Amino acid sequence: MQVFATFEYSIYLELAISELERRGIRKEDIFVVPLENRTENRRMFDNLHRADGVSLIDLGMALATAFSVVGASIGFKLDWGPIYWGIISAIVGFILGFVIKLFMFKVVKKKKRLLRGKHAEIIVIIDCNDMQTEWVEQVLWNNLALGVSKVRENNK
Numbered sequence: 589m590q591v592f593a594t595f596e597y598s599i600y601l602e603l604a605i606s607e608l609e610r611r612g613i614r615k616e617d618i619f620v621v622p623l624e625n626r627t628e629n630r631r632m633f634d635n636l637h638r639a640d641g642v643s644l645i646d647l648g649m650a651l652a653t654a655f656s657v658v659g660a661s662i663g664f665k666l667d668w669g670p671i672y673w674g675i676i677s678a679i680v681g682f683i684l685g686f687v688i689k690l691f692m693f694k695v696v697k698k699k700k701r702l703l704r705g706k707h708a709e710i711i712v713i714i715d716c717n718d719m720q721t722e723w724v725e726q727v728l729w730n731n732l733a734l735g736v737s738k739v740r741e742n743n744k
Contacts (some may be wrong), residue, residue, distance in 0.1 A: 590716075590741065594733065595710045595712060603731050604727055607731070608727055613720070656674045659674045660673060
């Protein structure tokens, strides 16, 4: 039987491994793999095949709508008329909303990500027999594992 667990890198990972070794699991039966952090920055713009659920144009569209209504209303009193002033104010509103969203994601959200400190997780794989599985799983949960799963080998 193999037991898989994921941990954040912390002292609890070390405590879990030492408790497993103390209770009879050999060092050779514990395999620990750290995941690497992302080194490249995320792309800002989505394409047809990849989207991350973050939209940069939603605020721009809302401001374009609001600005075009106000611009068309004011355009009745101006020289070029309501159509031109509605289009001009819609473009200005869209650009303003896009720039605000771009600033929010580039500056404000980046600072929050850096302050929060996204760290990679650790994967722990433990080979054990069926009788040890329950307490191995309990040790992992007690030491703040993020997730635990068991896989039964086919040949046993």
